Amino acid sequence: MKRRTMPVTAALAATAALLLTACGSGDDDKPKAEDRIAGADQGSKKDKSASPAPSTGTEATRPDMKLPQDVTETFVGWKTGDSLKDAVLADAGRAQTAVTYAVTQGDANEPALGFYQDGQALVGSARWVKSIVDSGSTFSGNVRYFAPKVSMLDKGSAAVVYCSDESKAFNKNRKTKKVTKTPASDQSYVTYSTRLDKNEQGVWQTTRLESKRGDATCTP
Template sequence: MNPRSRLLATVAVGASAVLLLTACGGGGDKPKANDKIAGADTGGETSATPETSATVSGGRPTIKFPSDARNVFEGRKTGDSKKDAVLADNAERINSIDDAIFQGRVNTEALGFYSAQGALDSARTFVKGYLDDDRSWTGTTRYFDRQVTFRPDGSAVVVYCSDESKSFLKSRKTNKREKTPTSADSYVLYNTKLVKNSDGVWQTTNVISKRGADQCQP
């Protein structure tokens, strides 16, 4: 397994579940010895730069990354403005979780801005796991194969993969990186539900994940 552990408990995600996410709640497993977390955006293939991720315009909270951590998102632009808006908020939700870890707080403005319901609870639990273990993370996490599907009730489902092979846990005290080998578990499949709130933000409300998923292997 690899450094950072993704945001939710690993759940078997069947082919039928991928586009039929309904009431799946987010678990919240603590980061394990080799587990990690999440990232940011900017174009066909983009990244959360060290100093800035979210824009301040439109009342959106600012998200900052340290110089040694980076999230890369592929396929931000689909040619469909509605899908692009969903993917942008999906990316910033991931960034907000990392930002909370870097700040060392479970109640950051960004965390509650991009997550709601079960997904917010699990995000806070996940961040707390890092803080309880006195850990942060370093390196680069890649997010790819992000697919958006809209449901009849107006919500959206985003299914995507993460590549954690180049990101690692590190100690907050010593700043020392934990070295772990890359394996099938370094790749994670996510299935998330997003609902557009009254402010026009696509908030993630539910998440399920499967570490080592065949769909995400290189």
Template sequence: MNRSTRRVAAALTASAALLLTACGGSDDSKDNDKIAGADAGSEKPASPSPSAPADGAKRPEIKLPKTFQANFEGWTNSDPKLQAILDDGKERLRAGYAAIIASDPRDTALKFYSAGATLKSAPEWVKTYKGLTLKGSVRVFNPQVHVSNEGFGVLFYCVDEAKGYTRNLKTGKVEGTPEGDDPKVQYRTRLDKNAQGVWQTSTVQTDRGGCDQ
């Protein structure tokens, strides 16, 4: 599932600088790859998104097909505020998967969970998958979340694409992570809370090979 979209990631890197500074880190990534992952083709959907949080915002329902699974591990936190960031960050990733499956750069859910730089970058990312769908599964693990002194959320997590594949809709050709490439990608995201109480992802940076596990 490793289509090279470095031109998209390059545009994200600059907007992620503030996020990394807030985390007390520096951008020492070896390979700022594409935003990894996507769900699978246009088959019968399953796995609806969880019920909306108690803030009252009307969140869109996101459905993923049975032919692709996004398995989230350890996405719980005893702090309600941090849990809200985890929930909305998770749904933003799922929305990206659903947009690719539907070949819809203007997907409503993806727009709902995006703000700032990602409102422009997300549709361009979806377009890089034109003519493709996804199958298999990805493992989304090791979430690290906190709220900055300025009040925005910082969420890092890893996606293991080892069992995720792209399938060409015309030829049926299936491709996975190229041999020699690390299938694990670290996502580094910033989330800002809007007036409706939704934590929208405003910047994203990815680092292929940035995960320890």
């Protein structure tokens, strides 16, 4: 199943100023049953060395987002060595995890979604999750996230652009558990452009999100 997509006007090397105006939700893209899901999981089985770092600052009680055993993801290059940027990346990853978790739970109102997302991003993600759940689908497989670029916009906000590889993630019928495998193509790769704002609990919430499938900046 496809993650919602909209044209991205900011490429991976875009400036922070461009990212401020480029990010937006992709609420209107309706995924079809034969398409793939894009998602992420901070609590799934993966190489810990590639995991986003824990967030810093005032710690909130974070939701448990344990995904099914057949749903995994990998973060590549998700640590910069800068504690602030690593905290931003950590929650950017968790925002993706929350979307996938909501899909696997079959609940567009899953609290984890609102914990890591807000504003336009939350509205778009909730609508997208509902469309997947209503179609009777979930997904199985692995999604790889790579090539993250972080720009601090000010003390409490940041822009993050990154890529995802969905070539090993497939549609799964929620009732029959049947997995429909489709061949990889340029459409298996997605570019994400996001804005994150730090809330009072110290969580970097994704507030704006834009994505483009098959974008040349992320395809092999």
